[in-house]
Amino acid sequence: MAVSSPLPRWAPTPSPSRPLWLWGGGTPDARTGSGGEGWSLGRIFPWASAWQRRAPAGVDGRGPAGFDGVEVAPSTRAAVAPAPVRWAGTDEDPGVFLTWEDVCVSVAAGAYGAQPVSILSGITGHAGPGEVLAIMGPSGCGKTTLLDTLAGRLGPGITQTGSILINGRREKLAFGTSAYVTQDNVLMSTMSVREAVYYSAQLQLPGSMPAVEKRAHADAVIREMGLGDAMDTRIGGRMTKGISGGQRKRVTICIEMLTRPRLLFLDEPTSGLDSAASYHVMSHIARVAAREGMTVVAAVHQPSGDVFDLFHRLCLLAYGRTVFFGPASDANQVITLHCK
Numbered sequence: 001m002a003v004s005s006p007l008p009r010w011a012p013t014p015s016p017s018r019p020l021w022l023w024g025g026g027t028p029d030a031r032t033g034s035g036g037e038g039w040s041l042g043r044i045f046p047w048a049s050a051w052q053r054r055a056p057a058g059v060d061g062r063g064p065a066g067f068d069g070v071e072v073a074p075s076t077r078a079a080v081a082p083a084p085v086r087w088a089g090t091d092e093d094p095g096v097f098l099t100w101e102d103v104c105v106s107v108a109a110g111a112y113g114a115q116p117v118s119i120l121s122g123i124t125g126h127a128g129p130g131e132v133l134a135i136m137g138p139s140g141c142g143k144t145t146l147l148d149t150l151a152g153r154l155g156p157g158i159t160q161t162g163s164i165l166i167n168g169r170r171e172k173l174a175f176g177t178s179a180y181v182t183q184d185n186v187l188m189s190t191m192s193v194r195e196a197v198y199y200s201a202q203l204q205l206p207g208s209m210p211a212v213e214k215r216a217h218a219d220a221v222i223r224e225m226g227l228g229d230a231m232d233t234r235i236g237g238r239m240t241k242g243i244s245g246g247q248r249k250r251v252t253i254c255i256e257m258l259t260r261p262r263l264l265f266l267d268e269p270t271s272g273l274d275s276a277a278s279y280h281v282m283s284h285i286a287r288v289a290a291r292e293g294m295t296v297v298a299a300v301h302q303p304s305g306d307v308f309d310l311f312h313r314l315c316l317l318a319y320g321r322t323v324f325f326g327p328a329s330d331a332n333q334v335i336t337l338h339c340k
């Protein structure tokens, strides 16, 4: 059940010329996602057909009956079921469907004769509310670059082509809509968990929100990330012992969750953690995603089997190209088939 939040919330601005659910032409082809000449939203981005229907959420979290677009349903192996998607027209907050098509990223030629380098080519995929999409692949295959591209964080000198759509439209991600958790935990070692999260709440939450509500909201976020017992423990650092590495990662995620983002990007959320701590971190994220209808995209390195089971969808990259994109539950079968 989604928690109603007093925080300002981004919503797609309706197009002045045509409503969102008809975007892509509203043609039979776009609705069914099959056949027809040329480009169609429904064919390329299957969720568009469901969006256009404006169907009510299913009771079991699997979307409306007869839903033939993208699977919003969790993989059967997923330990955490996504929340019922709040469909357009039935709720003021339908969540974020992120889609990308034929994305190519390259580094421009350098000043000292360095040749342009292609990092990603022809990457297409999607992620929806309540889902955890894992981006996996060997080191240097382009996971972080894809995450940065989707989050609009590419630096200067890097060029990008292709289309990235939020709820079917080219939108800039406003503050509070999305959050990005980097690999590094930048935390004050002398603060307690509660102090660190309260401090960020003071900075990030609207000035009009009373301090007592900010603290209550911060407490709720700390607890939902499973840090209730460590609230008053010092974070610690190299010289002073404090909370564990996994807890430190969860504090970092807590801080990014304060604004209740609809879209969460995570770069290597489990790096440096053992398999139990990794599972703790990812299971809390998956649970919040499911409950809040949050869309999660995470670049992940060598997850354990238990962590992998939490992923609903997998984007497997190699040499900057997609090797597999689909339900995580299908990945083993496909990989086994191709590796014979």
Ligand SMILES: Nc1ncnc2c1ncn2[C@@H]1O[C@H](COP(=O)(O)OP(=O)(O)OP(=O)(O)O)[C@@H](O)[C@H]1O
Pocket (backbone or CB within 6 Å): 107, 117, 119, 137, 138, 139, 140, 141, 142, 143, 144, 145, 146, 158, 299, 301
């Ligand atoms: N600004 C840049 N200039 C030149 N090359 C770059 C730049 N950014 C990324 N690359 C190259 O692009 C490739 C992909 O980098 P990226 O960091 O996305 O890989 P990754 O899959 O996240 O790796 P890892 O798992 O080791 O973190 C690497 O070969 C990297 O050297």
